[in-house]
Amino acid sequence: MLKTISDEEFYAGLLDLPKPSYPFPDFIHPDFQQQREEYYDWIDREYTLHSKEAREKHKLHHLTDIAARGCPFLSTLAELRPLANYAANGAMMDDYWDRCSRNEMNEIGKHITALLTGEDANEPLDNGIFHQFWLLRQDAITCEMPERLYKRFVASIRNVFVGYAEEKVYYKANVPPPLAVYLIIREDTSGALPFCKYLAMQKDYRQLPDDILEHPHILRLHTLCALMIGIHNDFISLPKELHREGDTMNLVKVVQHEYKIPIREAYMKALEIHDNFLKEFMLLHEYLPPFGKWRDMVYNYVQDLGISVAGVYAWHTNDKSRYTNGGYVDGEFVSRD
Incomplete structure (x- = not known):
């Protein structure tokens, strides 16, 4: 992206379009x-x-605010810290390794997963991304995160790295994926599924049994949260991604490519897709399975999932630096592949 581009050219007449x-x-x-x-x-x-x-x-981006808005009801700073680490470190690593290869991203993901699970218990000797993920595990232990919740949290983070790796194929080819492929990848690369898992740390939700937290109805709600967050991020980042070669994992660009339609029409179709996911979320919230004595708690848990989606969007709309003209951090890692 050219840093000397004018704001008028950067936003390309998109600012007047409706928002989620x-x-x-x-x-x-x-x-x-x-x-x-x-x-x-x-x-x-x-x-x-x-x-x-x-x-x-990065300091101007206030990336830890994503966690503070996504899970605002955590009891203490100690409980917020692991999620804030994931949100900020995950975003910064995504920036840094922006142009690495699929194979390189897979190896990075394996290394980080080993640190998060404790398979590799050794503290990294050098500071940086890997050391921060090692600290995330220590912070989760410190705040006494239940092991069953932590395992789900880590598994969802591992899938974020899988998504990061798969999108590299389309970055390198500089072509958007088919819509069906985009939806699979974006569910993970939105980074929102770890938020859905961590949200069980709020209030009394850690009391919810595994067969509820892993119920297909609840997992579909998690998917809808992830897709809504991924799509509204695409809307916010669209001006930047229209001016950078390889930034093809954006729903508007995917729809434009798939249906061969103008960018504004593609935007409106993408917004319709987003809004249909929101309608499905509201319907599933209303028609929860009969969870017996847990029904009220599950209803509130799903309400807080919605608050998490709205909170992440509030971070996007309050941010005045990350996706602005010249504000984005370009990847500095040089691929060996």
Whole structure:
């Protein structure tokens, strides 16, 4: 993307198009500012692999606010910290390894998964992305996250890396995938499924039994959250991705390519897809299975899933730096493949 491009050219007449909206209130964790301060410190201490310009841009993005808005009812900063680590570190690693190959991303994902599961219990000697994921595990232990919830959280993070690897094929070819393939990949690369799993740490939801948290009805709701977040991220990032070669994993570009239609028409069709997912979410919330004594708690849990979607979108709409003209961090890793 050319850094000298004008704002008028950058936004390409897209600012007047309708935006997603959600029927859920907006909250933020009371310790969000303290979590931001820790985030600034992470960047200064851990991210020397990034250029100074990239580090300063990341500070402006307030990436830990995604966690603070996505799970605003966590009891303590200690409980917020693992999710904030995942949200911020996951986004920064996605930026840094933006142009690595599918094979390289698969190897990176395996390494990080070993650190998260404890299969590799050794603290990485160098600071940076791997060390932060090792710290995530330590923070989860410190806040006494139940092992069954942690395992689901880690499994969902592992799938994010799988999605990152699969999208590299379409980046390299500079072609959008078919819509059906996009939906499979975007469910994971939205990064939202780990939020859905971690949300069980809020309130009393950790009491919910496994057969409810893993019920097909609930898992479909998780999928819908992930797709809505992935799609509304596509809307926010569209101006940037229209001006960068290889940024093909965007629903608007996928729809435009698949149906051979103009960009504004593709945007409106993509918004319709998003809104249909929202309608399905609301319907599934209303028609929950008969979960007996857990029904009210499950109903509130699903309500908080909706609040999480709205919270992540609120971060996107409050952000004034990450997806703006010249604000995005370009990948600095040089692929060997």
